Amino acid sequence: MPDSSVRAFHLKVMQDALPMGMAVVERVRKGGIQKVMEVFQSAKEPFAELKMEGDLAAGVVRQQLDNVSPGLGNPVKEVKISVEEVALEEKTPLMPILLRIEERLDLLKAYLDENNNS
Numbered sequence: 001m002p003d004s005s006v007r008a009f010h011l012k013v014m015q016d017a018l019p020m021g022m023a024v025v026e027r028v029r030k031g032g033i034q035k036v037m038e039v040f041q042s043a044k045e046p047f048a049e050l051k052m053e054g055d056l057a058a059g060v061v062r063q064q065l066d067n068v069s070p071g072l073g074n075p076v077k078e079v080k081i082s083v084e085e086v087a088l089e090e091k092t093p094l095m096p097i098l099l100r101i102e103e104r105l106d107l108l109k110a111y112l113d114e115n116n117n118s
Helices: 002-042 046-068 094-117
Strands: none
Touching (some): 002 046
């Protein structure tokens, strides 16, 4: 379990904290701490606003981290896949259905041939 919690933390940092941090750094660079405070005073959801602002720059940083070590910047999320086996008795028998379709197609072809010859 510790391994999965570390992975979850890594994923959270890369997806949430990094974009917000990049936005804060850019705001400080452009206008100082006052520019950072503006988002908390004016935005309805300041953290979502910061995350959106810093998403592009964070993507660049994540790509550079991936160049150092794959999966470092864009962590791979583990997915569990399971396949349920269906018993043969539960499957619909295909042959009777195909034969019925073939019979109906033959009837339709005969009907169309009769109408074309008339």
